[in-house]
Amino acid sequence: MAKLRTVAVLAGAALLTRRALRRRIQASPLWPMPALENPTSGRPRSRALRLLVTAHETVAEGVVQLRLEGRDLPRWEPGAHLDLVLPSGVVRQYSLCGDPADTSAYTVATRLVEGGRGGSREVHEQVAEGMELEVRGPRNRFPLVAARSYVFIAGGIGITPILPMLRALGDGVEWRLLYCGRSRESMPFLEEVEKLGGDRVTVVTGRPDLDALDVPGEAAVYCCGPEGLMAAVEERYPQVHLERFTPHAAPGAAFEVELRRSGRTLTVGADSTVLAAVRTELPDTAYSCEQGFCGTCQQRVLEGEVEHRDELLTDAERGDSMLICVSRARSERLVLDM
Known part of the structure; x- marks a missing residue:
């Protein structure tokens, strides 16, 4: 990989057009990132x-x-x-x-x-x-952050969040892309990606050799694709930015949930969810995505410590609520306002 220039990218702060973002990137060897709120992440959630x-x-x-x-x-x-x-x-x-x-x-x-x-x-x-x-x-929970250079790893449909990043960075920023898929015919936007990146793009059909990937220590690593690919990348590069649209499974212990207003106490098994347990008693409980993204099943927590596994709630919201479709208890017992 060619020697990398020092670059910084403002992402998730001002609402920039692609042209404006590229112009700012190319204008300065170092662009400090101001501590501004990302208008497309967290709450308040956009109207329907x-x-x-x-x-x-x-x-x-x-x-x-x-x-x-x-x-x-x-x-x-x-x-x-x-x-x-x-x-x-x-x-x-x-x-x-x-x-x-x-x-x-x-x-x-x-x-x-x-x-x-x-x-x-x-x-x-x-x-x-x-x-x-x-x-x-x-x-936006997958924003383009400040970095000296970028390495992108996409598997199949995982190219979709990465493609706008490549367009925004353009020719003035050092980046490389490893794009893998079952076959060239199954890889969306492949022709555009190859034209956009030239020799900065490596296309692999089949299993990629991640150990052969050249990743400078200062590079920001982004990955989106099948869970197996993301797990392998995360194992090699713990600092990687990942985009998941399925819950990241992890082992958990059984615990109790008290539904305070209903006067019922439930047991949530190690291989079950709070939502599943609650719906056995309260079948009309609202839910939708079952993946911790949409917020439909958000419930207020009165007592207990929550292990948050969602991709939606802000830190402030996590202080007194949880998404019961994916999040679990760190304590032996949770009390919900249900």
């Missing part, structure tokens, strides 16, 4: 919007891209995602992969997951041009 599906097209083998049009849409930054409320009512999260400066439309893409929970199949088979969909967001 009704957008029109104006394009539903296949962009790779098993991958469909949606264009969702509206007016004066909230701007977003590379790494941001949308919550889509699908026709069945389920909520799924998809990375924005279009142009952040385009306030007339959002673009997302999804791969058909055989044997999944049905969201991707619904997008592929039931969503159509001319249909209106509710969207929430955008939110």
Whole structure:
């Protein structure tokens, strides 16, 4: 890898267009990052919007891209995602992969997951041009941070949050991309990525050799793709920035949950969730994504220590609430205001 220039990128602070972001990156050898709030992350959560599906097209083998049009849409930054409320009512999260400066439309893409929970199949088979969909967001928990250089690792559909980052960085910043997939035909946006990066892009079909990857110590590492790929990257580079749309499973012990207003006490097994246990007693309890992203199942915690596993709540919210679909107890007992 060529000698890397010192660069810093402001991401997650001001609402910058792609051109403005590139101009600022190239203008200074070091750009301090001010401590400003990221407008597309955490709370307050963006209002729901009704957008029109104006394009539903296949962009790779098993991958469909949606264009969702509206007016004066909230701007977003590379790494941001949308919550889509699908026709069945389920909520799924998809990375924005279009142009952040385009306030007339959002673009997302999804791969058909055989044997999944049905969201991707619904997008592929039931969503159509001319249909209106509710969207929430955008939110960004995968922002482009200040770094001297960048190494990106994408597996298949995992290219979607990374592609806007590459466009924003352009030619003035040192970056490299390892893009892997089952076959070239299954890799979305491959032609654009290769034109954009030239010899900075390494394309691998099959299993990548991560040990051969040249990662300078000062580089920011970004990875999105199948869980196996992300786990392998995280093992080698603990500082990696990851984008997950499925809960990161971890072992847990059984514990008790008291539902204070209902006067009931439940046992949550090591292989179960608080949501599953609660719904055996309170079947009308609201939920949607079951992955810790949408916030539908948020509940107030009156007593006990929570092991937060969600990707949504702010530190302040975690002080007295939890998402019961994924989070668990650190203590032997939790008391919920239910």
